[in-house]
Each structure stands twice: as C-alpha cells, then as structure tokens.
Amino acid sequence: MKKVLVTGGAGFLGSHLCDRLLDRGDDVLCIDNFFTGQRKNIAHLNGHPRFEFIRHDVTFPLFVEVDQIFNLACPASPVHYQFDAVQTAKTSVIGAINMLGLAKRTKAKILQASTSEVYGDPEVHPQTEDYWGRVNPIGIRSCYDEGKRCAETLFFDYQRQHNVKIKVMRIFNTYGPRMHPNDGRVVSNFIVQALRGEDITLYGDGTQTRSFCYVDDLIDGMVRLMDSGDDVLGPINVGNPVEFTMRELADAVIELTGTKSKIVHRPLPSDDPRQRQPDITQARTKLGWEPQVQLRQGLMRTIDYFRSVVGEGA
CATH class of the missing domain: 3.90.25.10 (UDP-galactose 4-epimerase, domain 1)
Structure with a gap:
C-alpha cells in the first residue's frame, strides 16, 4: 500500500485518478481548493477508509508524508484559466515548486500533469515530444501555456540538481463524465x-x-507512467492520435x-x-499504452x- 497525494483531486481528471488509486489499494490524500474542482466529484468517496481530503491551495506549502505525488492542480480550460490569469501562472509555477519541494523532502516520486498546450499552435504535425513548440509568451492563453512549460523546466531541474524522481506527462484533449459543464471545452x-x-x-x-481521449484511457496512461522505471522521465504524450x-x-x-x-x-x-x-510512439513503446x-x-x-x-x- 502506498500513500499517494493527488493535487487537484476534486477535478475532472483528479477524481477519476483517486478512484483508480483506491481501487488498486492505495491510501489517497486528495487536496483541492475548489476553484474548478467540485465536491460532488468526490462525494462518493466520503467515508472511504483509505481516502482523506484536505482543502488546500498548492501555491502554499503542504507538509505531509507521502510516497507518490500526482500534481494535477491547475484550471485547465481557457474559460477558467483566463478568469484569473495571474493565479493560473502561480498555480503552475509556485505549485510545482511546492510539490517538488515536498517530493525532495519525502523522497516521493512525483508526476507532473503537463499539457499539449506546451506545443502552442504547432508547426509540426503530429506533435512529438522533442518538438519545442510555438507558443505566444504574452497572449491570453500564455498564463496556462507558459506556466506549464515553466513547470516542466522546474521538474527537470529538480531532477538534475536534487535527484528528485520525476515523471512528466503531456495530456492531450480528454473528455468524459465529471467534466465541468461550464468549462468552455x-x-x-x-x-x-x-x-x-x-x-x-x-x-x-x-x-x-x-484528438479526443476518453478519461479512463488517460488515467490508465497516467498510472502506467508513474509506475514505470526510474529511467522513464518523460515528457511523454498521452492522448488519442x-x-x-x-x-x-x-x-x-x-x-x-x-x-x-x-x-x-x-x-x-x-x-x-x-x-x-499526439504522436504516442513513446507511450506505446515505454508504457505499453494506447487508447482503447x-x-x-x-x-x-x-x-x-x-x-x-x-x-x-x-
């Protein structure tokens, strides 16, 4: 049994991830500040003996003991992340710093839920992980796009400088039950x-x-990446090609x-x-994953x- 922290755990993806982790026997600590997450997404987990919820904003440090961290906290739809662009950037950057600091202290393995938005409006099609992207650094979407790019930078710098065990996953369009009805996607x-x-x-x-990936497939890819060997850092595209x-x-x-x-x-x-x-060659070869x-x-x-x-x- 592992003690697993899921940030943004009351969100669309986070709540499905909590379900999957509990189903396989893990202890799950879910944190969310309910900016876009919804209580009803995790209401069915109330009273579960291996589920704990803390209302918390990742832009503030968190002091807990965990074995793994899935960092999903950040509004992910344009309507929501543009509503408070400064807070979105803070969530991506300061949130990453705080969670990486926690991983460093506890020696936990940590996965960053990054995004296909790091590729911007791409000139390469389909997008491979070695493509650096074409992103407007000062546009209305930049708080999210550049915030996630900076978070990836931090993850790899913490890995190189502090030997933190990292995983970076680039999520492409995902859909399914528990999507926010007013998220603009x-x-x-x-x-x-x-x-x-x-x-x-x-x-x-x-x-x-x-390219649309169903949520169950996406969560399967996320868990496979976290459970992969220490030589698989990412970034790895996970989405439907x-x-x-x-x-x-x-x-x-x-x-x-x-x-x-x-x-x-x-x-x-x-x-x-x-x-x-997405080009999902790496997901197929390194994780044995493809959407079903x-x-x-x-x-x-x-x-x-x-x-x-x-x-x-x-």
Whole structure:
C-alpha cells in the first residue's frame, strides 16, 4: 500500500485518478481548493477508509508524508484559466515548486500533469515530444501555456540538481463524465448545448482538428507512467492520435443526442491552435499504452452523464 497525494483531486481528471488509486489499494490524500474542482466529484468517496481530503491551495506549502505525488492542480480550460490569469501562472509555477519541494523532502516520486498546450499552435504535425513548440509568451492563453512549460523546466531541474524522481506527462484533449459543464471545452460545450436544445457554437469554419481521449484511457496512461522505471522521465504524450474536425465532433453529438440544435459559427478565439494530434510512439513503446475507447463509445457515456447534470440545472 502506498500513500499517494493527488493535487487537484476534486477535478475532472483528479477524481477519476483517486478512484483508480483506491481501487488498486492505495491510501489517497486528495487536496483541492475548489476553484474548478467540485465536491460532488468526490462525494462518493466520503467515508472511504483509505481516502482523506484536505482543502488546500498548492501555491502554499503542504507538509505531509507521502510516497507518490500526482500534481494535477491547475484550471485547465481557457474559460477558467483566463478568469484569473495571474493565479493560473502561480498555480503552475509556485505549485510545482511546492510539490517538488515536498517530493525532495519525502523522497516521493512525483508526476507532473503537463499539457499539449506546451506545443502552442504547432508547426509540426503530429506533435512529438522533442518538438519545442510555438507558443505566444504574452497572449491570453500564455498564463496556462507558459506556466506549464515553466513547470516542466522546474521538474527537470529538480531532477538534475536534487535527484528528485520525476515523471512528466503531456495530456492531450480528454473528455468524459465529471467534466465541468461550464468549462468552455468543446466536448462539454457541444453536449450541454445539444441537450438544452440550444444552437451549437462552432468557432471558425470547423475544420480545425483535435484528438479526443476518453478519461479512463488517460488515467490508465497516467498510472502506467508513474509506475514505470526510474529511467522513464518523460515528457511523454498521452492522448488519442485519431484526429477529428470540430464539425465532425458537432455532427456526432447532434446524432447521438438526437437534438434538433442547429450549428452556428463564431470567430476563432485568439491563439487557438489549428491542429492538435499526439504522436504516442513513446507511450506505446515505454508504457505499453494506447487508447482503447473509441470516440462514439466515449461520447455516449459522456452524454449519459451530462443528461443527469443538465437535469439538475447545471
């Protein structure tokens, strides 16, 4: 049994990770400040004998004893991370420093939940881990993009300078139950609009592409990376390499929900990347991982979840 700390544990990914760790027998300490995390995501874990929750902001030091740290704390959707851009940057950078300091003191292994946003609006397609990216350092998305890039820098410097055992995972678009209904991400946007019978908002001409990974697959990749040998540091892309246009996604949501919603077009947001697709060669070879859930299957599960959420007035 390991004592595992999950920062951002009440969030979309964090709550699923807590479930997975408890299922395999670990002791889980979940921390969250509820900026974007939701109590209902972990409500089913209340009273679990191996689950503990502390309300805490990672920009402040935390003094606990743990064997592993999954650092997931940070708002991850443009709507949320742009709401308080300074705090977003602090969460990525100061949060990383605090968690790395904890890992250094306790000799814990630590995994950083980084992001495909470190590649910016890429000139290389699909994106491989050795691509340095094309990021606007002063744009409206920079608080997140550059914050995560700086966090990666800190992780590798702590590894080189202090021999901290690190893992860095670059997460590509992920979807599934427990997504925040108002996070502004394309999957949740389309589904909620469809279920409410509203127009489905398509930004730009709909030809921009994304690759969508179902949450169960993503969490499997995350756990595999943490459990991999000490020679596997990352960064490693984890995501679904199958590419879809935004129009294809909108059409699939319309079909699967049975909505009569119409598609309306809006201008493309600033610095929004045209293409995003992971090269997962390293994940396949080093982790034995690749996604198993197809988009339509994952969308159906996600739609079922949002039917209950929208019914609650979310």
